[in-house]
Amino acid sequence: MVFRRVVVWQNKEILKRFPKYRGIIDGTQVARYLIAKTIECAYNSNDSVEDLEKLLKEKSLEFNELLEKDIEEIKNRKVSSNSYIHLAETLANKYLESCIFCERQCEVNRIDGKKGFCLISKDSYISSAFLHMGEEPVLIPSGTIFFQGCNFGCVFCQNYDISQAWKGKKNIEDIAQKVNTRELAVVAEKLVDRGAININYVGGDPIPNVHTIVGSLNFQQSNICQLWNSNFYLTNKSLSLIIDFIDFWLPDFKYGNNECGKKYSGIDNYFDFVARNHKRIHDEGSGEICIRHLVMPNHIECCSKPILDYVAKELPKAVMNIMGQFRPQFKAFNYEEINRRPTSEEMREVKMYAQKLGIIFEPVS
Numbered sequence: 001m002v003f004r005r006v007v008v009w010q011n012k013e014i015l016k017r018f019p020k021y022r023g024i025i026d027g028t029q030v031a032r033y034l035i036a037k038t039i040e041c042a043y044n045s046n047d048s049v050e051d052l053e054k055l056l057k058e059k060s061l062e063f064n065e066l067l068e069k070d071i072e073e074i075k076n077r078k079v080s081s082n083s084y085i086h087l088a089e090t091l092a093n094k095y096l097e098s099c100i101f102c103e104r105q106c107e108v109n110r111i112d113g114k115k116g117f118c119l120i121s122k123d124s125y126i127s128s129a130f131l132h133m134g135e136e137p138v139l140i141p142s143g144t145i146f147f148q149g150c151n152f153g154c155v156f157c158q159n160y161d162i163s164q165a166w167k168g169k170k171n172i173e174d175i176a177q178k179v180n181t182r183e184l185a186v187v188a189e190k191l192v193d194r195g196a197i198n199i200n201y202v203g204g205d206p207i208p209n210v211h212t213i214v215g216s217l218n219f220q221q222s223n224i225c226q227l228w229n230s231n232f233y234l235t236n237k238s239l240s241l242i243i244d245f246i247d248f249w250l251p252d253f254k255y256g257n258n259e260c261g262k263k264y265s266g267i268d269n270y271f272d273f274v275a276r277n278h279k280r281i282h283d284e285g286s287g288e289i290c291i292r293h294l295v296m297p298n299h300i301e302c303c304s305k306p307i308l309d310y311v312a313k314e315l316p317k318a319v320m321n322i323m324g325q326f327r328p329q330f331k332a333f334n335y336e337e338i339n340r341r342p343t344s345e346e347m348r349e350v351k352m353y354a355q356k357l358g359i360i361f362e363p364v365s
């Protein structure tokens, strides 16, 4: 793995597609959240959601104009005591009163302790945090923070112990550590001290914890890449809260249509929402993206190929990790068509199709 970690950065396509991320690792670029901290915001926490959303849009424009400036000018800017990140945190906490963080849009008041599908109230819980050496070679050592809870209900989940299996059986307090914004920042900074080259928010899924993650950026200080590792079923509004602060995106792209998303993850309009979000981070966000696609048995025509077609057409800057690790776990044994691993023929067919479309996947798969 050490060899792959070194070799991957000698690949010209990888350097071309991840220039800012590499620059942050080398100290020649500044992490986006540190830049956002220098943008002053004048607002009152009693302002309406509509007014805060309007201001967020204005600050996003200001942020993106700032990115065009000379790096030395950016480095010399002062941190604001009421910054773009404070604004995003304030708005995130307003959304918690009628939660719309993901497209399930449960609209429960999580501040009052109510819980939606993910069963996470206003508090965030982490099940573990460590230097992950099993991620893609461009990411390791990755400072990975696993959040308890998920907004999906995948029948084949490989992290089912922290995403779903505890629900209705165990108290979350007994199996995970509660963290507020300041405590999460301490966890992240410790990972930096131990050699992490990114802070990798995963789970379960980080989406139910947008408010805590954004708030923690007020306390983090290191020039470290912020990485979002998620099923990507965010709403447009919650994606707006993080789109400018994340340097590197690691989204899952599981299904090439809405029907398979409903059948295996219990969610509506999967492809429509997830494709929309991929397009947004590609066009409006950092654009430094590694898409994970887990090849499922008997799902080459309905899922793998439509996803590859979409990536080739709409997301040309992205690289892909085409993954062959699918194995029937959790409840997948109940679905005959996915009750096996993908065959080597299926994997070869998907990879040849990606090659034909000119998608870059070999260095990270």
Ligand code: SF4
Binding pocket: 099, 100, 101, 102, 103, 104, 105, 106, 107, 108, 115, 116, 117, 118, 119, 120, 150, 151, 207, 208
């Ligand atoms: S994060 Fe999603 S699943 Fe959880 S309460 Fe909010 S809308 Fe519902």
